[in-house]
Amino acid sequence: MSSIFGDHFKISIFGESHGAAVGVVLDGLPSGILLDFDKISKEMGRRRPNTGSYSTKRKEPDEVEILSGLYQGKTTGTPLCAMIRNTDTHSADYGDMERLLRPGHADLTGYLRYKGFQDIRGGGHFSGRLTAPIVFAGAVARHLLNEQDITIGAHIDTIHDMKDISFDKTSVTREQLDALKDMDIPVNDKACREAFLQIIEEARSRGDSVGGIVEAAIIGLPAGLGSPLFDNVEAKLSSILFSIPAVKGVEFGEGFHIAEFYGSEANDSFYTNGETILTRTNNNGGINGGIANGMPVTLRVAIKPTASIAREQDTVDIKAMENSVLKIRGRHDACIVPRAVPVIEAACAVAVCDLLIGQYGIETFCEGN
Secondary structure, three states, X not given: OOOEEOOOOEEEEEEOOOOOEEEEEEEOOOOOOEOOHHHHHHHHHHHOOOOOOOOOOOOOOOOEEEEEOEEOOEEOOOOEEEEEEOOOXXXXXXXXXXXXXXXXXXXXXXXXXXXXXXXXXXXXXXXXXXXXXXXXXXXXXXXXXXXXXXEEEEEEEEEOOEEOOOOOOOOOOHHHHHHHOOOOOOOOOOHHHHHHHHHHHHXXXXXXXXXXXXXXXXXXXXXXXXXXXHXXXXXXXXXXXXXXXXXXXXXXXXXXXXXXXXXXXXOOOEEEOOOOEEEOOOOOOXXXXXXXXXXXXXXXXXXXXXOOOOOOEEEEEOOOOEEEEEOOOXXXXXXXXXXXXXXXXXXXXXXXXXXXXXXXXXXHHOOOO
């Protein structure tokens, strides 16, 4: 099934944007884990639209209802099912989607794949609304990772053509990553916040949208985690990151830029501090041969501009098979990059949990270990 991720820590996403609810089933959780719902609520809040003019006016509380897998506040070890109800839907805004295909969306491909039976309201199962259960799953995964001193954080590296200061790939700190979580526009250079907001507002005022790049870092992964070829760290992370709507590119370390280096520049020279082996640079993003080498794992994720824009666009009336013009109605973000940051962190957390349990066993996370 396309909506299931993981081999050992599995998540199954369900629901549609304008259906009764969206949600997730987590399978493979250890028993006896006391979940911190204050922290979970904080993570859910980071993904919700804020009050800025660039953000969608759809306001969902994203309150999580636990249907199974939790007893007296602790996980039972059986599947944990969480549901997030949809309470602020305007389905009438999507009436034209029965026949007019939205450029940049999955309307055509969804129609072809599901033969016209897909839920079109708000994008249905293709919608960014489905990232809410990913954030919940990631918040649960983070709880497990925190116990292993593994920290994940991210910042907005670029919006359109404006760039923030990148992470120092060899020495990004937990304190730095934790501080970013408290920002509505997480950036390393505080001056970039207003510059990013101005770019987004200019696009919105023209009925347009902008995209950007999110840079993430994972600190504390045990050296030796991963496998060569198909079940490697890069493959596992990329697989779930490409499942996030609007993600069009993922790169690790220097990514595509490393192709411009000489081998002498690209190689990360080793040294020891007497206790462990480190690298002087981190061009390979903390991964060699698909296996974590103990350095921070760094990656960048490209987010395309929001496909729903207010400008008129050429399209096709799929019922009449005629050329037509579409002006999208509804409530949409002029830039989804700020809201994508916690989703990318959550996706990384889920993938890392799957890798850890697969290699070291579920007992690694059991209470008392």
